[in-house]
Amino acid sequence: MGSAPVKGYMEITAGCIIYGMVGVFLAFIHDMGTLPIIFYKLLIGIFFMLAYLYLRGDLGILRLGGKRRHLLLLGIFKLMTISFYFTCIIYSGLSIAILLLYTAPMYVTILSPIVLGEKVTRSGLVGLVLSMIGIILIVDPATLVRSGIDDIHFIGMAAGILSGISFSFIIMTARYVRDEYSGFSQFFWATVFCVVVLVPFAPTVSIPVLRENFLMLLLFGLVNTSISGVLYFNGLSRVRTQAASILAMLEPVSGIFFDYTILHSAIFAETIVGCVFIIGGALLAVSEHLSFGKYLKFET
Numbered sequence: 001m002g003s004a005p006v007k008g009y010m011e012i013t014a015g016c017i018i019y020g021m022v023g024v025f026l027a028f029i030h031d032m033g034t035l036p037i038i039f040y041k042l043l044i045g046i047f048f049m050l051a052y053l054y055l056r057g058d059l060g061i062l063r064l065g066g067k068r069r070h071l072l073l074l075g076i077f078k079l080m081t082i083s084f085y086f087t088c089i090i091y092s093g094l095s096i097a098i099l100l101l102y103t104a105p106m107y108v109t110i111l112s113p114i115v116l117g118e119k120v121t122r123s124g125l126v127g128l129v130l131s132m133i134g135i136i137l138i139v140d141p142a143t144l145v146r147s148g149i150d151d152i153h154f155i156g157m158a159a160g161i162l163s164g165i166s167f168s169f170i171i172m173t174a175r176y177v178r179d180e181y182s183g184f185s186q187f188f189w190a191t192v193f194c195v196v197v198l199v200p201f202a203p204t205v206s207i208p209v210l211r212e213n214f215l216m217l218l219l220f221g222l223v224n225t226s227i228s229g230v231l232y233f234n235g236l237s238r239v240r241t242q243a244a245s246i247l248a249m250l251e252p253v254s255g256i257f258f259d260y261t262i263l264h265s266a267i268f269a270e271t272i273v274g275c276v277f278i279i280g281g282a283l284l285a286v287s288e289h290l291s292f293g294k295y296l297k298f299e300t
Contacts (some may be wrong), residue, residue, distance in 0.1 A: 007287050009239025011183075012247045013282075015232030020254025024262050025220040034086050036205045037217075039198040042191050042195030044221025045229065049188055052130065053228070062188055067180045070173055074186060075193025077170045082165035091156025098252055102135050105245035107168035112241045115172050124242045127284035131249045134277030137270045168245065174233060175241045181233030191225065223300060249278050 013067070029037060053059045081101075088097035105128050112118045174186050183191075210217075236244050252277045259265040 005239050008235040009243070009247065010233030011156040011231045011252060012117050012239065013235075014231075015228045015235060016250040017270075018228035018231070018249055019255040020251050020256075021258050022224055025216060025224060028216045029220070029261055031209045032205055033201070035198060035201040036092075037048050037220075038082060038086075039195060039201050040210075040217045041206075041220045041225055044196045044218055045225025046188070046191055046195060046283065047058045047124060048222050048226040049184070049191075049230070052182075057202060061101065061182055061242050062185055062187075066182045067177045070177045070187050071181060072193065074173045075190040076213065077166045077173060079194045079197055080166040081163050082171060084166060085292050088160035088163060091152050092160060097157065097160050097163070099135055100157070100164045101167060102249050102252065103132075103161070103164035103169065103240070105131065105249065107165055108171055108245040111168065112172055112175075116175060118180070118240055118242060120242065123284050124132035124240075125245070127246050127281040128242075130280070130284065131246050131278045131281030134150050134274040134279075134281065135249060135252065136276065137274030142147055167248075171236065171245050171248075174236045174238045176284045178237035183232075183237040184230050186237070187233040191229070250282055253278050 026037070026060060050059075085097055085101050088100060109120060109124065110130055113120055176181070177186060232248075256267065256271060256275065260267045
């Protein structure tokens with residue numbers, strides 16, 4: 001059993017679990033728009049990453065090498081994903097936004113054999129199906145039928161679909177440039193690109209409001225940008241993209257757990273069943289590198 005893939009799975013899982021705390025942080029940030037929050041969250045995250053590398057004497061890891069265009073693409077795809085995702089939330093609601101964002105594994109499964117030459121495994125396909133069933137159970141897409149499709153809702157739906165597509169390209173691009181850049185370096189430069197583009201939104205927040213939310217933004221940047229992002233991208237550089245995209249579905253499971261335990265949000269039976277499906281799908285996706293993989297019949 002190779003240690004690198006297992007370590008990668010652990011890093012991705014930890015990153016997704018930590019990133020699931022986004023709802024908790026947002027609940028304690030007041031009087032700030034979405035894009036300014038994203039800007040300050042990412043900016044603070046960059047400072048923490050630089051401080052970490054400086055203390056380790058490892059700033060050289062950020063040196064630019066080959067495949068710079070692909071590194072730029074990584075930043076573009078990240079900004080696109082954030083923008084499309086929040087647009088979908090605004091126009092169509094959080095549940096639909098989550099459902100459409102996490103269609104990314106479908107695109108990865110379809111495209112990675114073409115783009116990256118990766119083999120599609122039966123265990124990966126079954127894991128994908130189980131995880132998608134779990135997502136559907138959690139977010140209840142029947143709301144699409146009840147709400148109907150008007151012009152505003154159509155914009156949200158289109159943005160949500162695009163968020164899933166761009167998210168899948170983040171995963172595949174990060175995998176493609178792993179030979180040139182570490183996961184840390186990939187995440188750092190993608191974040192820098194997003195911050196530069198979002199600079200115009202910084203002045204929309206007044207100094208008193210920024211001062212009031214500063215501590216929470218500081219924690220948001222440290223935990224939800226630096227730590228989770230570096231863990232996820234480091235893990236992504238070690239494992240197959242199909243498995244990584246399925247593991248990313250652990251994020252909404254984590255979000256539900258933190259919302260229930262910290263914010264005391266309601267939880268329903270179908271939500272719990274959906275979480276079980278997602279966790280089962282994730283275990284199947286990584287089974288070939290875990291010790292119990294030999295007992296499963298979904299061989300590569």
